[in-house]
Amino acid sequence: MGADGAATLGALGQHTVLQPVRKLSVVANTSILGVSGAIGLSQRIGGIINKLWDDKKLRGASFEVMQAVRDGIGPVLKTEISYAIEAAKLIGHPAASSAAISLTVLAIPVQGTLRLYQFGCTGDPEEATVDLPFIAIGSGQNLADPFLAFLREIFWKQSKPNASEGIFATVWSLLHAIRTNTGGVKEPIQLMTIKQEGGKAVIKEFDNAELEETRQGVREAEAYLSQFSRPTPTPVPTAPAQP
Secondary structure, X not given: OEEOOEEEEEEOOEEEEEEEOOOEEEEOXXXXXXXXXXXXXXXXHHHHHHHHHHOOOOOXXXXXXXXXXXXXHHHHHHHHHHHHHHHXXXXXXXXXXXXXXXXXXXXXXXXXXXXXXXXXXXXXXXXXXXXXXXXXXXXXXXXXXXXXXHHHHHHOOOOOOOHHHHHHHHXXXXXXHHHHOOOOOOOXXXXXXXXXXXXXXXXXXXXXXXXXXXXXXXXXXXXXXXXXXXXXXXXXXXXXXXX
């Protein structure tokens, strides 16, 4: 899982400043959580999922875990949306909705298998699958989604990426979004991985030196593509002149 490092601060729908922030967090020492939207919502969602884990409510089958998380975070999201509806009458819809709309991504071990879930603005769950293998949320989603789809079409049309290829695709997509967005998606990049070792989830956060290795790979790939040219078509022979 990867994220940019910019938080947009503001009031009443007016942006004031961008500040660096960590958007990925470790929950219950077992899971990676990423939340778009208001930081306060992210903090509460993290607390709810942590409590669900401590209360052993995230130990069932995949569909049961999805439902448990929705039951946990849904009331909080519903409350914020209901408040936003009332606030919109006073301060307008864009300003009110900016504090209420939130999307969540959760990577978590479920019965010995790592799962990746997305929860919508009402807590509605969806699991990443082989057919739908990537998830993007936040203000850079409109750039990341088509870029990830492009990488999948080129490299993994009939397969799925391994861990190192997934890291490469994540960093490249983040760099693409940072370069081409109109504001709100900025450095620094944060990257975490999760894997199973001895029946336990092991979470690793990449430091700057490790990220630089992947950045260099992206630069090399882009340099190679910049030198690519289509082969010159073979001329079609002309028919001999008739006597």
